[in-house]
Amino acid sequence: MAKTRHQQIRHNTTLAIFIAIILLQDFVPFFGNIPLGPLSITTLHVTVIIAAIVLGPVDGAIIGGIWGLLTWVRAFVAPSSPLAPLVFVNPLVSVVPRIMIGILAGYTFILMCRLVKAKYIAAVSAAIVGTLTNTGLVLGFIYLFYRTPAVAQTYGVNVNHLLIALETVMATNGLAELILAIIIVPMVALPVLEVRRRLEVN
Template structure:
């Protein structure tokens, strides 16, 4: 029985890793264009993994996304900004790992005090999304407060902070809301299925 559970667990983890890879390479799956915004959905897969399988597995799926982002910055940049900032694993990999850890820890911690899982899921999704946005944008500003990066954002160096703040206020908050809606909707049946097989 224990071997069956382990095999099942690894199968689910493998499927979620495959999904994050597909999302990264198929633009419509990984990024949803909504008006002037392009909302990423990859963080939602990491959050769902963290809620269903736990923070370590969430970190693994996030790490896979981060490593792909890092490799693509050298080989197939997804934007003019990618070769400038995502070649640094602190920007491309570390925030993605922390999405899984923060979302997973938040969910487990809140489940100890809030028995209905929907509220912990929503808070974990918000925490995971904010972790990604704040760490990526924060590291970009910290390590790449340079004219080249400012130019990639279409501003001069003096306005880089304002540009990053605008991204947080638009994309960042929209991605947080998206995660808060979608992650619990998908994680709820997956958790039921996962617990049923334990």
């Protein structure tokens, strides 16, 4: 069903707000990326997942893509961690996983809403899928393309132990990001969805 002019304006305004939030998170120190050793714990994935739930998979992918482009640019001009200039200069590592967060989280929410009829469960499921998509793809691509001494050194290991180091990151940083998403995504996304529903009804 085609959107009315007012619905399209509200949609574009909401999209612009999410873009502004992503920009703010990326540029304000310790707001979107918290440096921790060779990596940085991110909170931006939460915003992408919320956008995917509220606006849908396509707009979630747009928000994720903007984050990815910012990550790619920062890898050249203002790296967020010692690892960034080594791996995030590759768009496959910096951009593609961020886009996939929006797509997979958005479609997970839609599917789970149809299967379980409970938006809270659907939002938690989207949070889990979106977070694991980001962490899994980034670390997977690092192992696939960057099994090098320089990258391994940023983790404090040699190349032979890089996989173990990446698995440790998945179990520590990844777990922290997952818990953060599970708590915040339903808390923010569901009320915003309800407000949008009421506005559309009125």
